Amino acid sequence: MASQQGLPKTHRALVLTSTDEPPEVKVIPTPQPGPGSAIVKVEAANIISYSKNIYNGTRKYSFPMPLVIGTSGLGRVAAIGPDAVLLEPGQLVFIDCFVRGRDDPGSAFLLGVHEGNTEASKKLMRGEWRDATYAEYAKLPLENLYPLNESLLGSKFEYGIEDLQDISRLLVPYGGLSDIGLKAGETIVITPATGPFGSAAVKVALAMGARVIAMGRNAEILKNLAAKNERVETVQITGDMLADLKSLQAFGMIDAYFDISPPEASESMHFKSCILSLRHGGRVSLMGGLKGELNIPIRAILQKDLMLKGKWMYSRQDVKDLIKLIEIGVLKLGDRKAEKFALEDWEKAFDAAFNSSATGAGAVLVP
Known part of the structure; x- marks a missing residue:
């Protein structure tokens, strides 16, 4: 199915093998879609302000290695699994990094960042959903991909990727305020x-x-x-x-x-x-x-x-509700532009994100 949807055999990704060594851009096999998943071509992946302290071990976050690091972002559906009924190739989607167990929503982890606090959440990150979004392609659960009304957001509000990337930052406090x-x-x-x-x-x-x-x-x-x-x-x-x-x-x-x-x-x-x-x-x-x-x-x-x-993060309904607030124009974007960096410039990107509190601007990796 993957070959019929035009996925390349390999792609570039930012891989962390040890917190004692910097991550490296490597060529690795492209993930393949299966039941419950889709492959997304990453358009922009967000950078948390303290990302460099996560991946250099300063913040003692727990995650398996080697690991394609990353977090939330934006992308286009490149290939879908056999049970996808809403997503279609080419759609612009918000990529949610907060992954939950399908049979136990309380077992949750942050994609590419933290494997959570239970053995069940660690099983999820160490297994099927190990790799994240600082890559040209990423395999993600269907329920973590939220279609965006591109014609409305682009034509009416004239939002670009540099505007829409802010969804992930806004979502975190929305979870607590909604709660x-x-x-x-x-x-x-x-x-x-x-x-x-x-x-x-x-x-x-x-x-x-x-x-x-x-x-x-x-x-x-x-x-x-x-x-x-x-x-x-x-x-x-x-x-x-x-x-x-x-x-x-x-x-x-x-x-x-x-x-x-x-x-x-x-x-x-x-x-x-x-x-x-x-x-x-x-x-x-x-x-x-x-x-x-x-x-x-x-x-x-x-x-x-x-x-x-x-409150740790937000609910799936919160994601849908926040996107509605943006699409009807109640919550405006565009006042916090993100500087774009290539995968090879990840170090400059992490520094820019670290300084975002003072500059008011974010940073994203554009694979």
């Missing part, structure tokens, strides 16, 4: 709002109709966020819990709090300030990857009937 049922007209604290995912959370929350209190340490980035939308207020994190709480309370009733703090932030006092600022019945979404344990004000949580929810 706590953020509603139009509500007020939500987002922190830190100054990084790639935090700024994405601000953008998504605004598209969902909320008022945002953007919180962070970088005053210049906070100022820029507020200048872009009249529904954005800002609070700079000072490290003084009571002072930050007072600053938050000055904005009146706060319905929700979304946090996507980095690993080193577990000792920060802003968690307590934000939780204490919530109204009775308020909600909290925690999505950050903290290293340590979080000290939370349990008495206030009990007395105020607060809801705390952790």
